[in-house]
Amino acid sequence: MTKVIKIISWFNENKNEENIKGMQRFGIKTDKTFGIKIPILRNFAKTIGKNTELARKLWQTDYHEAQILAVFITKPNELTEADLDLWVNDFNSWDICDQACMNIFDKTPFAEKKIFEWALREEEYVRRAAFAIIASIAVHDKKASNEKFIVSSQKCREKMEHG
Structure with missing residues (x-):
């Protein structure tokens, strides 16, 4: 299994329907989300470590938590201007x-x-x-x-x- 698939599996294991309802109340699109809170994602990111290439792959999955996790594991000095343009065009919340x-x-x-x-x-x-x-x-x-x-x-x- 690739790292991306393992991470998506972890998201599924930690899915929280109650949090998804809360996200909806705050205007966050929830069609591709797992309802995982930011502090939990931050802790999970620490177990992965900084990995900009993995972050780019996670971003492409279009999952809400994958994109936030991508932010947490990215080294800013490894981002290109094209990366910023690509990511900003994908923002949906x-x-x-x-x-x-x-x-x-x-x-x-x-x-x-x-x-x-x-x-x-x-x-x-x-x-x-x-x-x-x-x-x-x-x-x-x-x-x-x-x-x-x-x-x-x-x-x-x-x-x-x-x-």
Whole structure:
């Protein structure tokens, strides 16, 4: 059995119907989900270790938990700009968007470029990704000045309003 199949089997073994109902209440699409809570996924990720190639394969399964697990096992410095574009185009819920942006996308050398690129896009979660990256960098980059984020936010807003 491949690692991906073993992981999907683990998801099935840990499926939680009650959590799936809760996810629905929060607007998360649940057609390809197992209802596994984030802390459990984080602990499971620790048993796997960092593995960006496996993360790419998990992402392609299109399972909700597989994509979040992919975020947790990815090394941000191994992501390409094409990876970010591929993943952002697959976002179908706010939680996957926020997990990806606030755990790995914000740590890539492409983060600031993507803020301005994605803020102009029509897709809800792609645009959300731009602002999630701004928020994450603002929280995590202790050396950055407030002015940097004020300007970024203003530029994004201007581009969204005027094209």
